Amino acid sequence: DAKTTQPNSMESNEEEPVHLPCNHSTISGTDYIHWYRQLPSQGPEYVIHGLTSNVNNRMASLAIAEDRKSSTLILHRATLRDAAVYYCILRGPPGIMNRDDKIIFGKGTRLHILP
Amino acid sequence: GAVVSQHPSWVICKSGTSVKIECRSLDFQATTMFWYRQFPKQSLMLMATSNEGSKATYEQGVEKDKFLINHASLTLSTLTVTSAHPEDSSFYICSARPLDRNTEAFFGQGTRLTVV
Numbered sequence: 001d002a003k004t005t006q007p008n009s010m011e012s013n014e015e016e017p018v019h020l021p022c023n024h025s026t027i028s029g030t031d032y033i034h035w036y037r038q039l040p041s042q043g044p045e046y047v048i049h050g051l052t053s054n055v056n057n058r059m060a061s062l063a064i065a066e067d068r069k070s071s072t073l074i075l076h077r078a079t080l081r082d083a084a085v086y087y088c089i090l091r092g093p094p095g096i097m098n099r100d101d102k103i104i105f106g107k108g109t110r111l112h113i114l115p
Numbered sequence: 116g117a118v119v120s121q122h123p124s125w126v127i128c129k130s131g132t133s134v135k136i137e138c139r140s141l142d143f144q145a146t147t148m149f150w151y152r153q154f155p156k157q158s159l160m161l162m163a164t165s166n167e168g169s170k171a172t173y174e175q176g177v178e179k180d181k182f183l184i185n186h187a188s189l190t191l192s193t194l195t196v197t198s199a200h201p202e203d204s205s206f207y208i209c210s211a212r213p214l215d216r217n218t219e220a221f222f223g224q225g226t227r228l229t230v231v
Contacts, residue, residue, distance in 0.1 A: 043210075046219035046221070101147075108158060
């Protein structure tokens with residue numbers, strides 16, 4: 001699996017935007033960039049994914065650099081419930097039923113939200 | 116969204132006994148499920164890939180005779196920790212992916228195992 005690099009931890013004030021960076025300089029042309037987050041004492045949950053274009057959904061936005069070697073997960077208005085570990089992961093393209101399509105987690109970024 | 120359910124959410128067992136953890140995909144079928152283990156303040160570590168109708172594939176360093184995996188149907192995989200010891204105490208998490216798409220993965224809520 002191509003590796004990703006994230007800061008160990010970040011802090012943000014409540015109700016302010018948060019930008020979580022991820023470096024993936026060895027990304028291949030077919031790798032998708034996925035973000036998951038893990039709230040305390042829970043399993044991970046999907047946040048967003050993208051290939052080249054920036055993506056928006058109800059949870060967050062994903063900004064992907066033009067060379068695809070880095071990306072940024074944007075939480076537009078952080079709340080205390082967004083305090084979690086955020087994982088940036090590279091995965092193969094959708095639609096290919098690959099039994100080896102396992103998700104390998106890095107250390108992620110622990111996001112602290114200050115009230 | 117799709118739901119993956121684990122049972123039990125937590126379990127305490129005596130050293131030397133076996134514990135079974137179930138992982139069910141509630142509203143989709145999954146030929147493949149994944150089992151992870153997570154120690155406090157650490158990331159998830161993939162233990163094995165559970166394949167419906169065939170043997171599980173274990174990651175390097177994971178004892179297949181200690182962590183028995185059965186994937187008997189398209190909606191159920193079980194992980195049995197045999198002869199559990201205190202060092203097996205951990206947070207166990209399963210994941211499943213719907214048959215018809217390969218986008219996001221869905222995770223169970225986790226099972227906290229404490230061996231005393």
